[in-house]
Amino acid sequence: MNRLDWNALDTQGQRAALSRPAQSRAESLRSGVEQIVARVRADGDVALRELTATFDRCALHAIEVSEKEWREAELRLAPELKAAIEEAASRIDAFHRAAAPQPVTLDTARGVRVERMLRPVHRVGLYVPAGSAPLPSTALMLGVPARIAGCAEVVLCSPARPDGRCDDAVLYAARITGVHRVFKLGGAQAIAAMAYGTESVPKCDKLFGPGNSWVTEAKLQVSSDPEGAAIDMPAGPSEVLVIADENANPAFVAADLLSQAEHGPDSQVILLSPSSSMLDAVEAEVSAQCAALPRAGIAEKALSQSRLIAVASLAQAVDVSNRYAPEHLILQVDEPRSLLDAIQSAGSVFLGAWTPESVGDYCSGSNHVLPTYGYARSYSGVSVASFQKQITVQELSPEGLRTIGPCTATLAAAEQLEAHRRAVTLRLAALEDAA
Amino acid sequence: MNRLDWNALDTQGQRAALSRPAQSRAESLRSGVEQIVARVRADGDVALRELTATFDRCALHAIEVSEKEWREAELRLAPELKAAIEEAASRIDAFHRAAAPQPVTLDTARGVRVERMLRPVHRVGLYVPAGSAPLPSTALMLGVPARIAGCAEVVLCSPARPDGRCDDAVLYAARITGVHRVFKLGGAQAIAAMAYGTESVPKCDKLFGPGNSWVTEAKLQVSSDPEGAAIDMPAGPSEVLVIADENANPAFVAADLLSQAEHGPDSQVILLSPSSSMLDAVEAEVSAQCAALPRAGIAEKALSQSRLIAVASLAQAVDVSNRYAPEHLILQVDEPRSLLDAIQSAGSVFLGAWTPESVGDYCSGSNHVLPTYGYARSYSGVSVASFQKQITVQELSPEGLRTIGPCTATLAAAEQLEAHRRAVTLRLAALEDAA
Numbered sequence: 001m002n003r004l005d006w007n008a009l010d011t012q013g014q015r016a017a018l019s020r021p022a023q024s025r026a027e028s029l030r031s032g033v034e035q036i037v038a039r040v041r042a043d044g045d046v047a048l049r050e051l052t053a054t055f056d057r058c059a060l061h062a063i064e065v066s067e068k069e070w071r072e073a074e075l076r077l078a079p080e081l082k083a084a085i086e087e088a089a090s091r092i093d094a095f096h097r098a099a100a101p102q103p104v105t106l107d108t109a110r111g112v113r114v115e116r117m118l119r120p121v122h123r124v125g126l127y128v129p130a131g132s133a134p135l136p137s138t139a140l141m142l143g144v145p146a147r148i149a150g151c152a153e154v155v156l157c158s159p160a161r162p163d164g165r166c167d168d169a170v171l172y173a174a175r176i177t178g179v180h181r182v183f184k185l186g187g188a189q190a191i192a193a194m195a196y197g198t199e200s201v202p203k204c205d206k207l208f209g210p211g212n213s214w215v216t217e218a219k220l221q222v223s224s225d226p227e228g229a230a231i232d233m234p235a236g237p238s239e240v241l242v243i244a245d246e247n248a249n250p251a252f253v254a255a256d257l258l259s260q261a262e263h264g265p266d267s268q269v270i271l272l273s274p275s276s277s278m279l280d281a282v283e284a285e286v287s288a289q290c291a292a293l294p295r296a297g298i299a300e301k302a303l304s305q306s307r308l309i310a311v312a313s314l315a316q317a318v319d320v321s322n323r324y325a326p327e328h329l330i331l332q333v334d335e336p337r338s339l340l341d342a343i344q345s346a347g348s349v350f351l352g353a354w355t356p357e358s359v360g361d362y363c364s365g366s367n368h369v370l371p372t373y374g375y376a377r378s379y380s381g382v383s384v385a386s387f388q389k390q391i392t393v394q395e396l397s398p399e400g401l402r403t404i405g406p407c408t409a410t411l412a413a414a415e416q417l418e419a420h421r422r423a424v425t426l427r428l429a430a431l432e433d434a435a
Numbered sequence: 436m437n438r439l440d441w442n443a444l445d446t447q448g449q450r451a452a453l454s455r456p457a458q459s460r461a462e463s464l465r466s467g468v469e470q471i472v473a474r475v476r477a478d479g480d481v482a483l484r485e486l487t488a489t490f491d492r493c494a495l496h497a498i499e500v501s502e503k504e505w506r507e508a509e510l511r512l513a514p515e516l517k518a519a520i521e522e523a524a525s526r527i528d529a530f531h532r533a534a535a536p537q538p539v540t541l542d543t544a545r546g547v548r549v550e551r552m553l554r555p556v557h558r559v560g561l562y563v564p565a566g567s568a569p570l571p572s573t574a575l576m577l578g579v580p581a582r583i584a585g586c587a588e589v590v591l592c593s594p595a596r597p598d599g600r601c602d603d604a605v606l607y608a609a610r611i612t613g614v615h616r617v618f619k620l621g622g623a624q625a626i627a628a629m630a631y632g633t634e635s636v637p638k639c640d641k642l643f644g645p646g647n648s649w650v651t652e653a654k655l656q657v658s659s660d661p662e663g664a665a666i667d668m669p670a671g672p673s674e675v676l677v678i679a680d681e682n683a684n685p686a687f688v689a690a691d692l693l694s695q696a697e698h699g700p701d702s703q704v705i706l707l708s709p710s711s712s713m714l715d716a717v718e719a720e721v722s723a724q725c726a727a728l729p730r731a732g733i734a735e736k737a738l739s740q741s742r743l744i745a746v747a748s749l750a751q752a753v754d755v756s757n758r759y760a761p762e763h764l765i766l767q768v769d770e771p772r773s774l775l776d777a778i779q780s781a782g783s784v785f786l787g788a789w790t791p792e793s794v795g796d797y798c799s800g801s802n803h804v805l806p807t808y809g810y811a812r813s814y815s816g817v818s819v820a821s822f823q824k825q826i827t828v829q830e831l832s833p834e835g836l837r838t839i840g841p842c843t844a845t846l847a848a849a850e851q852l853e854a855h856r857r858a859v860t861l862r863l864a865a866l867e868d869a870a
Contacts, residue, residue: 080845081845081846081849084841084842084845084846084849085846087839087842088842088846091543091544091547091839094541094543095539095541095543095549098539098541099539099541099551099825101536104530104533104534106529106530106533106534106800108526108529108530108799108800109526112526112794112799112800114530114799114800114801116534116818117775117778119778119779119780121812121813122779122780122812132851133850133851133852134850135850136846136849136850137846137850169849205812205813206813220659221659223659224655224658224659224669226669226671226808226809226810229813230810230813230814234659234661236661249865251861251865252858252861252862252865255854255857255858255861255862256858258854258857258858259852259854259855259857259858261854262852262853262854262855263852289854289857293853293854293857294851294853295851295852295853295854299854336830337830340552340828343552343554343826344554344557345554345557345824345826346826347826347827348826348827348828348829349826349827349828349829350828350829350830351828351829351830352830352831353862354831354832354833354835354836354862355829355830355831355835355836356836356843356858356859356862357855357858358843358847358852358855358856358858358859359547359829359831359836359839359840359843359859360827360829361843361847361855362842362843362846362847362855363839363842363843363846364543364547364549364829364831364839365541365543365547365549365829366549366827366829367827373661374661375661375665376824376826377556377557377640377824378556378640378641378664378665378824379665379824380823380824380825380826381825381826381827383551383825385820385825388815389780389811389812389813389814389815390534390815390816390818390820391778391780391781391782391783391784391811391815392782392783392784392795392801392802392816393775393783393784393785393786394783394784394785394786394790394794394795394799394800394801395771395772395785395786395787395790396787396789396790396794396799397789398789400789400790401789401790401791401794404522404526404794404798404799405794406519407519407522407523407797407798408791408793408794408796408797408798410515410516410518410519411516411519411520411523411571411572411797411798412793412796412797414516414519414571414604415568415569415570415571415572416567416568416729416730417568417694417697417698417730417793418697418728418729418730419690419693419694419696419697419724419728419730419734420694420697420792420793420796420797421793422690422693422694422724422728423687423690423691423693423694423791423792423793424791424793424794426686426687426690427687427690427788427789427791430684430686430687
């Protein structure tokens with residue numbers, strides 16, 4: 001890990017200290033994905049089979065998971081894992097339900113009722129990666145809010161293993177959250193299939209979920225095509241920023257840094273502390289704990305791009321964190337709530353010594369599909385609202401039109417939109433005639 | 436207008452009946468915008484001046500509107516128009532405030548507190564078109580929710596007239612909603628300036644507002660670049676769909692269709708009715724009213740692409756409307772609320788004879804920046820939430836970790852993320868040691 005002193009850096013050095021591994025849309029990536037998308041649009045299922053054979057080394061018979069496969073997966077799954085999936089789902093359900101948008105009704109003037117009603121996105125497509133290991137937790141994080149929103153059809157794609165099967169736990173998580181159909185597809189081809197539809201895969205209105213750079217590039221491409229599909233957010237490699245004071249437990253801090261670093265070689269971890277002895281202690285702990293990890297190689301690669309940064313104060317740490325806008329922000333300080341008001345940009349925040357990031361990854365109830373790569377400056381994590389549309393409704397009585405019609409007419413005239421004005425004045429005249 | 440009978444059409448005919456004027460991202464548009472964006476990124480203010488001279492035929496001295504210009508605009512503006520802008524702003528404020536997201540706190544297990552907190556997007560860029568006429572109402576629709584959200588810096592771009600001035604009413608609307616800085620910029624160059632920043636224009640985190648095809652293409656390009664900016668939604672030409680029963684007032688229906696048609700030659704209007712005499716009557720009214728409009732030429736062009744469609748029932752009309760997913764949906768029927776439950780996709784809905792679309796365009800309180808071109812299937816109109824991020828927060832007590840730690844550890848093990856598991860088990864061990 002790199003040791004830096006924030007206040008010894010010039011502007012450029014500070015920028016470099018918070019830079020992420022480059023996420024440039026390399027021309028080769030862009031054109032590679034364009035070709036995959038074009039093949040799927042042109043050849044449908046045939047293209048999906050060919051691309052799956054190439055990329056997943058898997059010869060698909062049926063693209064869709066059959067009812068028999070669902071049942072067998074459920075039978076094979078260990079009871080303890082089933083119970084954990086159900087337990088996680090119930091807390092995710094509880095929090096997402098509590099945080100779901102509500103309808104609104106307000107009379108903004110006498111006779112002028114304005115409302116907001118909520119409607120689910122009709123058909124949604126969920127993507128669940130299975131790169132180094134399949135992620136049943138992601139199926140929960142997407143399936144639960146889709147069910148609460150009331151989406152009519154929920155489709156899920158996750159790559160099959162070379163033996164042609166989808167992961168049992170992913171299937172079980174999908175089943176209990178009410179996912180309707182699962183397809184054994186991964187990568188850019190899965191995104192293309194859900195965005196445009198094929199013989200097997202239905203065309204979806206909006207796509208959700210994390211993925212590697214091919215998946216992310218495909219999501220960007222289909223979301224900027226009016227014939228494609230909307231997306232939840234751009235996504236990049238996972239990242240964490242920890243702020244620790246002198247009383248933090250270095251072993252806990254190190255464990256949290258490592259739980260991010262093991263995600264992938266392009267993950268990024270940053271520690272900010274006003275205590276240089278804390279930075280020393282954490283650095284030593286990271287080395288010790290990392291050696292014992294099965295994914296030590298991945299974590300070491302991620303750590304090589306990561307930083308331990310000395311800051312002058314906790315207030316400065318929060319400022320630096322806001323500039324970075326981390327996906328995960330962990331506050332291992334004595335009074336974490338005292339810093340919360342100043343937090344402006346982060347995906348999800350973890351307070352105190354007993355709140356490791358992994359509880360949010362799995363089962364505290366919050367969502368783990370979060371904005372990365374600084375997107376937390378402008379995007380939020382996935383929630384029920386991501387699966388809904390908010391539709392406004394207005395209803396005027398004759399009195400209502402008499403009240404706000406003149407204002408409407410004045411503004412329409414100022415904008416030289418005469419038909420807009422007449423749609424009001426014609427009605428006001430009719431009301432006068434009737435009176 | 437084209438007369439069609441929905442039930443006499445085959446599948447392809449039905450699809451054609453609901454097709455929109457093509458919005459293909461023509462290669463020439465795409466590369467034209469790419470060049471403008473690249474020029475602004477490379478040459479900053481110099482490029483902005485050159486592009487403004489070319490496209491707006493305006494030699495800019497200062498790019499930013501000065502305090503003196505703000506004051507003069509306010510002095511010049513007619514009191515009646517000022518009052519209308521203030522009246523509209525107050526109702527927009529009331530509804531948007533009522534519909535703003537609220538913080539949430541929930542204990543999802545003993546000792547596990549999960550929260551959602553709200554933070555404004557720090558710096559936002561608003562785009563207010565001034566094509567055929569400047570649109571102060573759009574400044575209100577963007578400025579009011581930005582103010583309620585608490586955005587730290589609100590920047591607005593609107594093209595100057597050839598005399599180098601921004602519209603007085605736009606400036607006044609911007610001023611009373613708390614917009615901080617206004618720049619005399621339009622088109623793709625305005626979007627590029629706000630997305631990347633120049634010497635004069637600050638780089639913004641998220642961009643909002645409608646615009647022509649150049650503006651929309653520029654928004655798509657900058658939003659798919661990690662170095663660019665987020666956007667509210669893709670936007671296209673305005674559109675309305677009216678459902679009328681046999682008791683509707685044909686003059687009112689015609690007035691509403693025309694108030695959409697006058698927006699631009701690429702606007703689209705559709706009328707659905709189970710009553711063929713209603714379709715006849717509206718067609719006659721449209722011709723009569725259109726002739727008297729100052730923008731009759733524009734409206735006629737839009738009408739030439741528009742459709743009067745006979746349907747079997749109001750229920751079928753709602754089905755067809757859901758397929759089309761109109762930006763504006765007007766229900767001129769006896770009992771509009773009886774149809775509301777079945778409405779699945781629309782930007783904003785107008786109920787009954789006394790609710791012309793123009794009240795929503797200006798001052799009922801709802802927002803007029805709405806998803807067009809079928810995007811209402813997956814996008815919502817602009818609201819306070821568009822200017823905010825929702826950040827989740829979790830805090831566990833030792834008891835909380837004892838409660839949900841085992842579930843976390845089981846799921847982490849299933850996903851082969853050992854460091855995630857250890858971040859929990861290490862803490863649980865520490866708790867046991869302390870006990």
